[in-house]
Amino acid sequence: MIFKDECLKIALLPKREAFFMALGRMDRVKPNKAQRKRVLVANANRCCVCKRQGIGLHLHHIDEDPSNTIDENLAVLCVEDHDRHHRPGVYRPRVNHLELGPDQIRQRKKSWEAFVIEARQPNPKVVATLAAYGSFRLIHSLQLVMQWPDERIEYTRSYHLLDGTLDKLTDAVMEEISQIGRNVKLMVVNEPLSVEHCPCCEAGLSRTIKPAVVIRHTDPDWPTDSSCAIYINPERPWITILFFLRREQLLEGSLHLCGGRFLHYHSDGIDERVAVRPHPSKRAQVTRIVRKLLQEWSPATVFIGTGDPDTPELLDGLKLPAFWE
DSSP states (O other), X not given: OOOHHHHXXXXXXXXXXXXXXXXXXXXXXXXXXXXXXXXXXXXXXXXXXXXXXXXXXXEEETTSOTTOXXXXXXXXXXXXXXXXXXXXXXXXXXXXXXXXXXXXXXXXXXXXXXXXXXXTSSSOSOEEEEEEEEOSSXXXXXXXXXXXXXXXXXXXEEEEGGGSOHHXXXXXXXXXXXXXXXXXXXXXXXXXXXXXXXXGGTOOOOOOOOHHHHHHHXXXXXXXXXXXXXXXXXXXXXXXXXXEETTEEEEEEEEEEETTTEEXXXXXXXXXXXXXXXXXXXHHHHHHHHHHHHHHHOOSEEEEEESSSSSOEEESSOOOOGGGO
């Protein structure tokens, strides 16, 4: 029998917790010290939703049954996201906090813990990207993006010039990466983005790295098992450039003479046109571009062919037909 005062207590609880209490399942089982430490370490001591640290962290029962205290049912949430889950109508909606129901929290926990596991591998496949916003003369802010090989963004953090000097911010970035995974490779975007895209000013444009580039930087077999195939079209000024790893094609690009005025290179994520200069010859300029590309990718083996694309004739160098001129 449930007494009147107990009915009043149940009425004040969230519906799901009231349901469990009525069934006698509300005996709270707190995580012991070893379990709490284990779950926190699995999440790199960060909230699995916003990835912040240095803010109060709670172990939240995802199914809202406080007696079901197993690792799989415990999500690390900061005080804000924990409160956001229980009081969703109080907070102004934000892009990365639109829904924090049980399904969303469970998915965030699963994805973040998997990312942390991969980041701690000797040769992790996940990478970090650092982009600057502003100009070479004045960097307005930095953004760290940690991503999966398929460009899924797992975590971002912005650093503003008002938070310290550029050297101080750079040190903070390196410390952040080290805390999540010491062997995670950092790739730096070599040209600042316009300040109007600064993420910390709510106009976010996050830079990610294409899958082929991630593999090139993270796969330990690249120095020995990679290859590049260059096919020179025998009928028009066009070159096809293919990169492989263990015989699997990763990237296809092309370089052609556009209107006699530009050398146009196109591949996944890159579309660049370079104006043809009077000197040296067009063929020499093409050779320079290809050599730069090969130097950047550093494949273990390079094959150059022409003629029939199905059974090309192998060449001992980049010998371009005269019609390139």
